[in-house]
Amino acid sequence: MSFNDYETSISAGQSARLYQFDRSATVVWRYTSADRPLQFDGHDWLPLPISDDGIRMTGEASADTLRVTLPAAQPVAQLFRSTPPSEEIFLTVRDYDATEADAEVCWVGSVSSVVFAKPGQAELVCDSLSASMRRDGLRLRYERSCPHSAYDDSCGVDKTLHAFVVHVTHLTGTHIGFDAAGIPDISVFSYGAAEWQVDGTTEMRGIEVASGAQAELIGGTYGLASGDSVTLYPGCDGLRSTCNDRFNNLLNHGGFPHMPGESIYGKRLW
Numbered sequence: 001m002s003f004n005d006y007e008t009s010i011s012a013g014q015s016a017r018l019y020q021f022d023r024s025a026t027v028v029w030r031y032t033s034a035d036r037p038l039q040f041d042g043h044d045w046l047p048l049p050i051s052d053d054g055i056r057m058t059g060e061a062s063a064d065t066l067r068v069t070l071p072a073a074q075p076v077a078q079l080f081r082s083t084p085p086s087e088e089i090f091l092t093v094r095d096y097d098a099t100e101a102d103a104e105v106c107w108v109g110s111v112s113s114v115v116f117a118k119p120g121q122a123e124l125v126c127d128s129l130s131a132s133m134r135r136d137g138l139r140l141r142y143e144r145s146c147p148h149s150a151y152d153d154s155c156g157v158d159k160t161l162h163a164f165v166v167h168v169t170h171l172t173g174t175h176i177g178f179d180a181a182g183i184p185d186i187s188v189f190s191y192g193a194a195e196w197q198v199d200g201t202t203e204m205r206g207i208e209v210a211s212g213a214q215a216e217l218i219g220g221t222y223g224l225a226s227g228d229s230v231t232l233y234p235g236c237d238g239l240r241s242t243c244n245d246r247f248n249n250l251l252n253h254g255g256f257p258h259m260p261g262e263s264i265y266g267k268r269l270w
Helices: 003-008 129-133 240-247
Strands: 015-022 028-032 038-040 043-047 066-071 089-097 102-118 121-128 164-171 175-178 193-198 201-211 214-217 229-233
Touching: 015 038, 066 089, 102 129
Parallel strands: 028 043
Antiparallel strands: 015 028, 015 089, 038 043, 066 121, 089 102, 102 121, 164 175, 164 229, 175 214, 193 201, 193 229, 201 214
16 A cells, blocks of 8 residues: 555554654754654654644645644743744644555645743744745835845845954853953944854854943853853944945935925925
8 A cells, every 4th residue: 555545544643743843954943743752764762742723725824834733841842932032933744644654745844833821831832944035025215224144145244354253251141241352342243243153054143232241142141151252243233334335335225315305295294
């Protein structure tokens, strides 16, 4: 019998679900809804009380959301206990049949959020790849300050040229402290970003304000420890003077500082 024959049989099949969560090339969690450990595709799959609310393909992003329930203590759920990870956590779901010892991919997407609705239980809200492709993009608007994000393709600044590596000396939960020797002006990192490596992937968080010898991170310091190396990148307030003096990038500035103060449509003030 073929895999499909076992899948459609009401008595011969021994089916289970396989859930693979990828954080990076080296950090992967593999779970199964079976009642015993499984070996498939050269990997071990851990048995868990894990389930989902059913795979739907309606064409509507909200309706096709997959909700996976598993124990809250699992690492993939704990990633969202505080600040969500910067990089996507990808999910691949397979239908497995023990009789045929084969599995077919039935759903691919990523984890968008986690809800801890019940004690000891986590519900992972997952969006399919097709849903992410149908999201509306942001439209560029005319404004006095630059609408580009620092270091993106429209900005064009190479962030590696402005990076400054520091070592964390202490943590407060909201701030990281570091040795500021060699940094001419700490304040340039306000509205910038802090970046570090964890589990083979890059974690990045925005900097609310930087002063003295510390920086306040948006989302807190969860995941960091004293002695860790962190790369700081200067921020940008979107002004022409900052673009020119700090980054020498005035040609790519996207703002229109000389816009009139009144709209031609109804004379409303901008």
